[in-house]
Amino acid sequence: MNLYFALTILICLSAGFAYLNQRFLKLPFVIGLFILSTILSLFVISSKLWLTLPVEEIKTYIETANIDKIILNILLGFLLFAGALHTNWNNLKQQIRPIATFALGGVILSTIIISALFFGLTQLFHLDISFIYCLIFGALISPTDPIAVLGILTKANVPQKTEYTIVGESLFNDGVGVVVFIALLDTLNTGTFSFSHFGFLFVQEAVGGIIMGLIFGYFLHLLLKSVDHYETEILLTLAFVMAGYGMFNYFHVSGALAMVVMGLMVGNFKQDIAMSDTTQEYVHKFWELVDVVLNAILFILIAFVLIVIDFKTEYIFVGLISVLIVLLSRIIIVYLPHLAFPKLLKLTNKEAKIISWGGLRGGLSLALVLSLPDSETKNILLIATYFCVLFSIIIQGLTIEKLAK
Template sequence: MPSYYYIIILISLAAFFAYINERFIKLPFVIGLFFLSSLLSLFSLVIKSYYSVPFDQIRELVISTDLSKSVINIFLGFLLFAGSMHTNWFSMRKYLKDISVLALGGVVFSTIFVAVAFFYVSHWLGLEVPFIYCLIFGALISPTDPIAVLSILKEAKVPEKIEVTLVGESLFNDGVGVVIFIALTQMLASGAVDFDFPHFGLLFIQEAGGGIIFGLILGYILHYLLKTTDYYETEVLLTLAFVMLGYFVSAQMHISGALAMVIMGLMVGNFRKEEAMSNETEEYVAKFWELLEIILNALLFLMIALVLVVLDFNLKYIILGVLTILILLVSRFFTVNIPRKTSLTILKVDKPTSQIIILGGLRGGLSLALVMSLPASEFKDILLIVTYICVAFSILIQGTTIGTVAKKILKK
């Protein structure tokens, strides 16, 4: 069956699940879609042992279409641009210090903490995951994703600082986490077995510095082009072309397309926006990217469901995933509370705010996209299953309870 038919199936399933969720389940969109995708995976795994023909075809599809390259080359650029374009820089600027501490220091600390803990736990279980893969896992699982809970937190009427901090942290730690992830995977591709700090440092500076500069250049050029035309059809196409072309060129230049898209998105959404777009154009551009982000998240959840079906599950992988949830919760606790309780008071938030920020540190689509982009290996299978378990807990458990918990915390 041609891969085009599978795209039809994915889109149709996404639409069907969205309708079922909206009509009957009534969970926030991302949570509802992930829940139904998870049910599909579980159902498929149950019947897999009784009827194998469709699963053989799915396995061929996953291998032949190389889903990993599709995710890293297509999904990431769109998702990061869309997220940053919808971020209000002027609201975020008031809490920039707190956001920077969580997004920069937090990701670095979390990557190292999770990597070390994951290394020892995996070896204790007899899986013996190499440390370079543990670092890669730490980098891909550390970025947070508040999309699933923002509507819930708004209903809970949390203070503006919490909402803006979670959004700002997610925006920048996505870029930082992807840069660390790409630098580490490039080390792995070069044949490195152990972590080489000087090599990693050079790759990080090249990726991060180049991505920021290139993003600023792209953002300014796009701003000029948008300013010199006033047809929303043309302006929507311009943003689409710049994301696709910019991410592709970044990869060829070996700089961070992720950071370039974040910077370019921030500029489109905030830099002299009233000069670049009319009210009508701004509305069309915003709605287009909002809808595209929703569609890509839907496809991503269904794609991960396809990949999970063709994996050979091992009980140790599942145990490792459950233990990793505890590692992430401890890491998040330290990430927020260590800078908050230092003598310099680096992170200026009170205890109730810190508790909600800790709970709001969900993992989502970005982590799934990154782990799917890894080259095929036995260790990729381990990381994929563990990542899925962590994201499932994060979205389905934390995401559905954070509103109630936040209300209780704020009442104290």
């Protein structure tokens, strides 16, 4: 199956599922597509019992499709830029303290809590998993997914102040989570852990990504300012995202954080000077469309992961309990600073409840776990991650609006 044919299938499924959702289900876009894609995956898995579908061939193709690389190397850059472009920096600035607290300290603390509890869980089920893998699981599942959050919260009527906090956290904490994940994966490959090496990687990836995002964002601003032709300006934004994201990742600085910073700059820094009203409208509409189409493809890819999972009874129990561990960790990292430093975060108890429940996981976590070396441990972590994502998108995503009300 060539790339064009695979893309055709994804677009056709996206269009068909989007229509069914809008016509009949009327669920939030990403939730509707994820549920329908999951149903299709379950149909493919169960078809071997009553149909003659080439299930093993489908499974083999999905396994060799490198879904993790598609998400991490292609989709993530576009989606983060598009999400940041439509985000008002002034709104984020008002909640900078809770955003910084949850995006930095929250991810690190969550990684420690989840890894400790997950290690205890695996020991309870007599599963031979080293603690470094538990730390890796904590790192990949701790960041709230910006794609899932942006796609769901905008339709959930969450109070604006709370929405800004959750969206801002999700835009930045994935970069922190990826940096921690890379450092732990490097430790797994080398067999040694060094705090100095970890700190160097963090500075290189996170700080380097932010700096490069500022530099490229300002350069793009100057180019947009020098012309008044919306077709050219749209092409410039597209070129900077595609070339910049690939280049940053190649030189081992966080392309994710760079795209967030660049998107915020294009959408907020002297926008009226850089672009005419007509250009602003076309640029925002173009990236809004890119966001919708790629979101559709992403959540279909996430659901297709179900087909390649090798389920075992004890693994299913581990996956179910992992959901509770992740929820508990989320509650701790939100309420601990909220209760310890109430004047710093300035959150009410009601806002803390929504922020706790609004920590959605999505494609980023699955892409990271899929990038691990093949092993039985990877399969266990994949099942635990999938259960957390499934619960997060469907249960938390469908109930966040009711909780907000």
